[in-house]
Amino acid sequence: MTTQAPETVFSDIFKSNAWGSTESVSGAGSELTNTAQVIRELPHLLRELQVHRLLDVPCGDFNWMQHVDLTGIDYHGADIVDALVARNNERFGRPGRHFSRLDLLSDALPTVDLVFCRDCLFHFSHADAFRALHAVAASRSKWLLTTTFTYRSLPRNADIQTGGWTPINMEMAPFHLPPPRRLIVEGNVTESIIYATDDGSRQYPQSDRCLGLWLVDDVRDTLHKLGR
Numbered sequence: 001m002t003t004q005a006p007e008t009v010f011s012d013i014f015k016s017n018a019w020g021s022t023e024s025v026s027g028a029g030s031e032l033t034n035t036a037q038v039i040r041e042l043p044h045l046l047r048e049l050q051v052h053r054l055l056d057v058p059c060g061d062f063n064w065m066q067h068v069d070l071t072g073i074d075y076h077g078a079d080i081v082d083a084l085v086a087r088n089n090e091r092f093g094r095p096g097r098h099f100s101r102l103d104l105l106s107d108a109l110p111t112v113d114l115v116f117c118r119d120c121l122f123h124f125s126h127a128d129a130f131r132a133l134h135a136v137a138a139s140r141s142k143w144l145l146t147t148t149f150t151y152r153s154l155p156r157n158a159d160i161q162t163g164g165w166t167p168i169n170m171e172m173a174p175f176h177l178p179p180p181r182r183l184i185v186e187g188n189v190t191e192s193i194i195y196a197t198d199d200g201s202r203q204y205p206q207s208d209r210c211l212g213l214w215l216v217d218d219v220r221d222t223l224h225k226l227g228r
C-alpha cells in the first residue's frame with residue numbers, strides 16, 4: 001500500500017507526465033479528439049440548467065475546457081497540483097475565469113450551480129471517492145456532473161489505490177447513485193478499454209464513458225442511506 005499523500009501522487013504524475021499523452025498532462029482522455037463531443041454538448045447542458053457559477057474540480061491542464069463556450073459563466077478551475085494551477089492562471093486566467101489549489105479530499109468546496117468532476121473519482125480508492133462525494137454534498141451546490149461508465153456487465157468499481165485507475169459506474173456498488181438526470185456520451189475514440197470474452201478467446205473494445213448529471217441533494221441522500 002502506498003503511504004504517499006494524494007498531493008505527492010498527483011504532483012509526481014504531473015511532473016513525469018505519467019499518463020503519457022503528448023498533448024495533455026491530464027492524459028489521453030483529455031485530448032481534443034477524445035473530448036470533441038463534450039466540448040460541443042457541455043455548453044448546451046449548462047445553458048439548460050442555467051448554470052452561472054461552475055466549479056471544475058479537477059481542472060487538470062484545461063487542455064480541452066479552453067475550447068468550451070462558457071459565455072456568461074463564472075468559471076473556477078481547481079486542482080490539487082499547485083504547479084498546474086499556477087500554470088493555468090498564467091496561461092488562461094482572465095476576468096470570470098480563475099484557478100486555485102483545492103484538494104477535493106480535504107478542502108471545503110465553494111457553493112456553485114454545478115460541480116464538474118470529470119475523470120477524477122476513477123483515480124480514487126473507494127474511501128477517497130466517498131470523501132470527495134461528501135465534499136460535494138457539503139458544498140450545498142445544486143448539480144454534480146461526473147464521469148460514469150454506463151455498462152453494467154463489465155468489470156467496474158475496483159477498490160484501487162488512489163492514483164491508479166478503474167472504470168467506475170456511479171449507479172453500481174458501492175456508490176449506488178440513482179439514475180443520472182442527463183448523460184453526455186463522450187464518444188472517446190482512442191481510449192476504448194479492451195476486454196476479453198469470458199473464455200478468453202476474443203478481445204473487444206468498449207467505450208461507454210459518459211458524464212452523468214445528479215442533483216447534489218440526491219448524492220447527499222444516497223450517502224445518508226448508505227451510511228458512508
Ligand SMILES: C[S@@+](CC[C@H](N)C(=O)[O-])C[C@H]1O[C@@H](n2cnc3c(N)ncnc32)[C@H](O)[C@@H]1O
Nearest residue numbers: 010026030058059060079080103104105118119
Ligand atoms: C485525469 S486528470 C482530469 C482533469 C480534467 N478534469 C479533465 O477532464 O481534463 C485528473 C486530475 O485530478 C487531479 N486531482 C487528483 N486528486 C485530486 C484532489 N484530491 N483534489 C483536486 N484535484 C485532484 C490531478 O492533479 C489531475 O489534474
